[in-house]
Amino acid sequence: MVITKTMAHNHNHQINSGRIAGAASSSSSFGNLKRVVGMPLAVVLFSIIFFFKIPSCFSQLTRLEHQVKDDGSLSLLVVGDWGRRGHFNQTIVASQMGRIGKExxxxxxxxxxxxxxDDGLKGPHDPAFEESFTEVYTADSLQKPWYTILGNHDYRGKIVVGHHAIRSAGHHGDTEELIQHLLPILKANNVDLYVNGHDHCLEHISSHDSPIQYLTSGAGSKAWRGDTKKYDERVMKFFYDGQGFMSMQLTNANVEVLFHDVLGQVLHRWKVSKDLHSSM
Structure with a gap:
């Protein structure tokens, strides 16, 4: 698998086994990614989106290679809004992530x-990094690359991962700037899944005007806000106000998404076994 990641103002990092490594830059574009037919490859495109610079968000990419499994599949976990020095059940969520990650x-x-x-890291030696990351996500299964920026994963389909929600029934709700500026780009590029955090909940919202599924995984620690917004029941597939995380398994033609609570139990499962949008 090829993993592609952008760098913007040196704020994007790969977290791997307790270390942060900045990304270098190279030239590429969203529309130039090609799938190699018949080869067990997938493409992951990570990029930061700023509301005021969305059209240029797919430039200056760095490529990392990652081989898929022998059966052509890829598995990952998704968690957000977590860094609280182990408080608000962060350590319990991390423990269950380790268990599911191993499975x-x-x-x-x-x-x-x-x-x-609350205010990010104050420098390269800020103890918050150890207290909120290294000392919390200790399971062997989690000693893998951590990618913390917006992404597009190509598995005969496309996934975009960002922080703010496009559609959400949580505390922050829909993000009008993304609906206006980003959503048309996702539709034009036949994106299948948009994954985000920001709202401290787990949720799955479908779409009545496109195949896009909106998946929120922002419940890595503090949750239970209790201010759920009313939402169209025709598109609201699942909402959970508590802590948890999301797992995802991808093959060339299938995707399965599971939402897990703080004990690792499956709360919601979504699977599609059809050919998704063809690669760019």
Missing amino acids: LDIDFVVSTGDNFY
Whole structure:
């Protein structure tokens, strides 16, 4: 698998086994990614989106290679809004992530943002990094690359991962700027899944005007806000206000998404076994 990641103002990092490594930059574009037919390859495209610079968000990419499993599959966990020094059940969620990660033999972890509360890291030696990350996500199965930026994963389909929700019934609700500026781009590029954090909940919202599924995984620690917004029941497939995380298994033609609570129990399962949008 080829993993592609952008760098913007040196704020994007790969977290791997307790270390942060900045990404270098190279030239590429969203529309130039090609799937190699018949080869067990997948493409992961990570990029930061700023509301005021959305059209240029797919430039300056760095490529990392990651081989898929022998059966052509790829497994990962998704968690967001977690960095609270183990409080608000962060350590319990991390423990269950370790268990599920071992069962799925995950390849990497995607973080949907808000990684260090309340004001981020103050420098390279800030103890919050150890207290909120290294000392919390200790399971062997989690000692894999952690990607913390917006992404597009190509598995005969496309996934975009960002921090703010496009559609959400949680505390922050829909993000009008993303609906206006980003959603048309996702539709034009036949994106299948948009994954985000920001709202401290787990949710699955479908779409009545496109195949896009909106998946929120922002419940890595503090949750239970209790201010759920009313939402169209025709598209609201699942909502949970408590802590947890999401797991995902991908093959060339299938995707299965599971939402887990703080004890690792499956709360909601969504699977599609058809050919998704063809690769770019």
